[in-house]
Amino acid sequence: MSLLDYLLPYDFSPLTILSYMLVMGFYGVGLIRMPEQDRPGSLRIFAFTLGVLICYAVMQTRFDYYAQYMFFVHRGQHLILHHIGPILIALSNPLPVMRFWFAKISPGWRHTLRPLGWVYNVLQQPFIALFLFVGLIYFWLWPSIHFDAMLSRDLYWVMNWSMLLDGLLFWWLIFDPRPPAITSSLGYGRRMLVLAAAGVLQMFLGAWIVFSRDMVYDVYEVCGRAWPLDPEVDQLLGGMLTYIPPAMMSILGILLMLRRAMHQDGKYTNQSKQLEETAS
Template sequence: MPRSRIHPSLAIGLISMAVIYFVGDAAFDGWSTHVSIPLGIGGLLAGYAACIGPWRARLGGSAPVPREQWLCFVTACLILFVSLTGPIHDISDSYLFSGHMVQHLLITLLVPPMLLIGTPDWLVRRALRPAPLARLERLLATPLVAYLVFSGTVAVWHLPALYNSTLIRLEVHVAEHLLFIVTAVIGWWPVLAPARELRPKIAFQMVYLLLLPFPMKIVGMLITLSDSVLYPAYAIAPRIWGLDPLADQQIGGIMMWVPAGFVFWVTLAAHFFRWYGDSRSQDLGEVNVVPLTRERVL
């Protein structure tokens, strides 16, 4: 019987995190992080490596996970680490609202899709075997529910009173980031669920992707067009890069308004071309074949 080995994704992920930390520490004269972040991401990598490695057979995985798929998952974890630590963390927490928006866009529009793409379909099917989890998935994966959960979370946390509390209390800030990541996974689930049978029809996916960016765009527009500083912590923060508080706020709002929508449009385009390709294949497969008879040969 072959000996079970730890999947290489764990070593690559942990070593890469260590390299980022130590190189960043030397380059930036320090790399700020909270111990919970590398521990949490390391735990996620360890669980993933165990599931696609030594536990794969018992969880229903017949073939090894392709290298590009597990590298996508590991890369998502590394982007999450960079987003929550080091310069991005320092700038977003202590200096610039626009820096905070960069962080939020990374953990809602880049990390969750990559985590879903990196998760094998058989692992999700196995996780949803318990009836309560299957029922919860059916509820949260309903496009309207997923839409409201994700969009509502983004909108509510940008209300000045709640947002300002994240800059004062660490536990509130941690809760905000966890909710952003979890609800973003829910928001992306209808179009990127690892098991395709869990997604709605491709036409509904495209409509969903067409509508998904609008709440974030509206929030970004309101922030951009505000003529006063909505988040006082940034008004009293030390100024860097010559940005005054209102200009910084406008840049952050524009990031939510314009570039954020680009991610959804790219995903929509990918879904459209997949739908078009599938339709073409189906049309070619339905071409009538005339039976070969003696009269036709002659």
């Protein structure tokens, strides 16, 4: 197989390619046109691009072939779509670019798009966000659902897209750069609680897969593997990818939040005092 075969999509999805092109297009044009002082630094631009690129790579290159026929590669794919890719994108803080484009939307359109904002606000309730984030992992790994998702092309695409979109929502809620003391973003304590809960719940599932004696996900057995790997090794590796890296990411997220909280400690107290005074 030539290099081109590895880079071309295994299952070509025009909608997926179009979405990625639009995202990179809007980001790039936004960067060029926006005022110099608002423009994110090169490290942030790099993080954003890398995040988008790795998500694209696991969906529209030969990687996807291996993800369809190997359980552990599939777990790696979801690790990128649900964790690493969205984390990089959220940490890159594309808010200035989004603000730039938001300012270009006409007031009429803004009015029509308002329901989207309401849906977003509901989805970003911490409890709902946590439920969706962990629930989706459990849902798609539920053995009978997983079997169907790997057999049906449509379900497979729904699975991967739902993981990516929910990953973006969740990690944006967690890494929202706006300080909670003066904006509506989620407080640091709650962010850490959500992260801890997500970590523990994912560890339960990962541990269950790792320590399962039976074949839990036999669809790969039935439909053939990409190469003859021992089914138990495949399941063990897949379980470990569900168990360890997500738990580590929760901890890293908590540390990052602690650092931010300590940095901002006392920074906004004057303002809150003022607020208290006006309130009383």
